Amino acid sequence: MSSPPTAPPAPPEAPPQPPRRPGGGRAVLALLRNAWRGLTSMRTALVLLFLLALASLPGALLPQRSLNQQLVDQYFTDHPRLAPLLDGVGAFEIFATPWFAAIYLLLMISLVGCLTPRSLEYLRAMRQKPVATPRNLARMPHHAEGVVDGAPDEVLERVRGLVKGWRRAEREEAGGRSVSAERGFLRETGNLVFHVSLVGLLVGIAVGKLFGYEGQVIVLANGSQFCNTSILGYDSFRPGLRVDGTELDPFCIRVDSFAAEYLPNGQPEQYTAELGYQTAEDVRAGDTATWRADTLSVNHPLRLDGERVYLLNHGYAPRFTVTWPDGQQRTGEIQWQPVDTTTYLSQGATKFERPGIADDATRQRSSIAITGLFAPTSSGGQVVTSTFPDLLAPEAAIDVMRGDLGLDDGRGQSIFSVDQSKVDSGELVRVARENMVPGQEITLDDGTKVRFDDVTQWVALQVSHDPGQLTVLVFAILVLLGLGLSLSVKRRRFWVRVVPAGEDPDGRARSRVELGGLARTDRAGYGEEFDRLRAELLGPAAGTTAGTTGAPAPATSRQDGGD
């Protein structure tokens, strides 16, 4: 994939046909060589770029597993026949499919294959002298000539001053001398930097995908702690391909409080969580007593050495205390799930096993679950709903269930609900339904008391680890710099031929000066610079002939339109 701006000397898409000769080995070699040439040609790069764009599109139009599993499930329900077919080609995880990888890897190979010869060519050109002055400068797109005062040597001295900073060479020619100058090599430098950095960017991303991980965990904002010691501590964990969950950096987080500010219409203004943390070094050094303070908020993650901790979400955890008739007491506090993200109406299930019962079967049958809805700002009335996300008038509409929760079944169950099959089978029975505000207590039929103590907030934290991130950033900046250079610098050539032109009537030497200019880039607009050089050398009134057609034109080179 060569870059757009400068056309390489030999168009790669039209390689010279290798001589056809019989012989298996040679044929294979020729085939390989042609395949390589084909792959590294600009046309192939163009096709691959199109494929890449086309292949990415479904990633935006179809639900993706990496973003939202529920939407994918929904799609399967909505399109029962189409979805499995799409799934077969990986349409729900486009960016992890082998064929997507194939496209960008081919593109990278094409890029490297195109860059290598280009870089060599570039180095060669850097060492060579600027190309000799063409015999017929009138054929250049920019051309001017005239007779000026001064001997050729004086004129040449002026030329040298004008093209200071250009790469230039002077040559003796029959009857005079010429200067060839060129400028704008940075364009090619930028071009190379851009493409090489793209490869570097991809390498950085790959490192992140291999060795990075992402874990989410909910922590109560009442001084509860979370330690990054194993993936078991997380509610969900997405490891990189080479991450097995061991050897995590063992830092610890303690969430002291959470606060949300809202506008009167319920729109959140800011979320902040006050926390203490211990870095992995602290923990390894055995210093578990001191906590460093930090405030976590949206857009302001906690940046540790290798990990970053983000505040993703928040919610409420109502606290209930159950007092059994025998005086045994248990307090439960677990996160309830927000079901409405604007009012934070939440639902959940706080589960209790009856303590102090030796018999397994009896203990199992006398578990209690408190399920229902929690409104941070209750609407009041019989049917509780939430009208505001902040904790202004909390109320819980609960069902108290008693019986077998199925906690000992060995099967996992949702922390947000009770096992419906137990309700259906009659093993779990509703024994009360009540709307409660904090501090309120109800007594069940058997004398068990259930009290709604208070509400605690919880925060959802994400821990991210991406060792390739800095590499990606550095190369992204280089990509930008390279792009800027390669699109803004103009590569151009300028030639001057000076021959003696006799003497003026006063006997002073005169010279005939011929100028030629050629922009070697896609970007037009060399004309102004050429016009300036021409005016400096030949004077403002000097006539120009406009290149190939030789048609007379106004004083400027019209072809350069809008520079």
Add this chain to the structure above:
Amino acid sequence: MPVDPMLSEYSDLLFKGALTVYVLAMVFHAVEYVSSRTRGAVPEKVAHEPAAVGARGTGSADLGVVGEENADVPPPPVSARKAGRSRADRFGRMGVSLTILAVLLHLGSIVLRGLATERWPLGNMYEFTSAICLAAMVAWLVVLQRTAKRTRGLRKLGVFVLAPVLILMFLAGTVLYAQAAPVVPALRSYWLVVHVTTVTLASGLFVVPGVASILYLMKRSGKPAGFTAKLPEADVLDRLAYRVTVVAFPMYTFAVIAGAIWAEAAWGRFWGWDPKETVAFVAWVIYAAYLHARATAGWRHVGAAWINILGLAAIIFNLFFINMVVAGLHSYAGLG
């Protein structure tokens, strides 16, 4: 954070004022276009690469060279230019003046929105669609100003730049309109200023080459003849498209990188193939393909123009469809 209803009201008024003046400007440019002198009535010569210019010069896509092919269209006779301004010229000048006035009103509208809400005024679809239109119009005025001396005949294209901008502004003022209000916590970051401003500017800039490429294709096809005859030379349009694209593309690249840096701070990863990110990537790849096409034999002219149009389509698709239809992290359109 309170919203100043007075300032917000004035902002809306200025927006309507700008819209009205843009409509007027478009009418003036339309008159200019219709009454402008037909150029190149002779079937246009197909621009082809010049014969080898020097040993190394071949293949270098110097547009100056291509433009040379049309140098035989005679410049307007001096007498005609001196004999008072033609109707086209008068209307064109007034069109430009009106556009400048509208741009000032438009800018005022956006500034007042920012003052009313005490935040950077790029927080919802209405606001950044409006800003994209402003960017497109400013880009257009800059193009006019920079080409005024050398390339005549660009000015009457005003009508074609104004038309899509007016459609966008109309949509912004009706379907997308959102009351002035503060933004959600995720948007409270100075990266909003960096990322959204640059992406808005780049999107606005991309409108100009998109329009130029469409006109270029029409000019090349020569149909409908009466319409295309009045267009500037094909290579002028092509060059306009290229030169604005090479400004917009690095800006767009910067905007995407800035977005990635912000995403790292806000969402925990710099790139996550969120629908908006995906289509931004697609658009970037299309514009990269455009630049490559311009150096690929057989794709240099018509192919490249089509790709540029496709790029603008991707940008617009990303602005509307992704924000309004697809659910993603970028769904802060302030709609429904």
